[in-house]
Amino acid sequence: DGGITQSPKYLFRKEGQNVTLSCEQNLNHDAMYWYRQDPGQGLRLIYYSQIVNDFQKGDIAEGYSVSREKKESFPLTVTSAQKNPTAFYLCASSMSLSGNYEQYFGPGTRLTVT
């Protein structure tokens, strides 16, 4: 089964704790992305990566960090510096970074920080 997986589906954390969200794809895609979605809103880009060991900040990178040690994996860490971390987080991938390709999305992780 080809696709993109995210785990866990739901995540609860206490304020002040870092938390890492997993994203794996077996589509052999070069580009991967992390988005944040708040209720009734569109998606906002947090980080993206076009190749292993390379990643760039998106529109709302503050308080987040990523790594891309393997082509298949692009984990996102929500740090304690993120002021409002409760949100729905979506990982996506595409064949390349070119905007001419559709993006494939994972099922999302809903993070709640109290």
Added chain:
Amino acid sequence: SQQGEEDPQALSIQEGENATMNCSYKTSINNLQWYRQNSGRGLVHLILIRSNEREKHSGRLRVTLDTSKKSSSLLITASRAADTASYFCATVDLYSGAGSYQLTFGKGTKLSVIP
């Protein structure tokens, strides 16, 4: 920053009716894409229309693009209860240089199809 703005924000129709959603955007684009999101799930790509195309079809979906008005519409014909979802347009800017990959999403139209 938000580029596409969908209209209406919410739409409720009876099964079998057609549903039309509109998207307006601000800058020159390379392409415009429509995505669907079922409640609490990831997005699914529906259709991509390039700036030099005016209309595109995929099954019961018809997308139009009017670059002079900076707008697009998504028509779903003969709607079904299973079409209930949020629909987002996303644009790729033409002149964003190194950022020319970036999809900029609107806030979406929430479609409810009543059986």
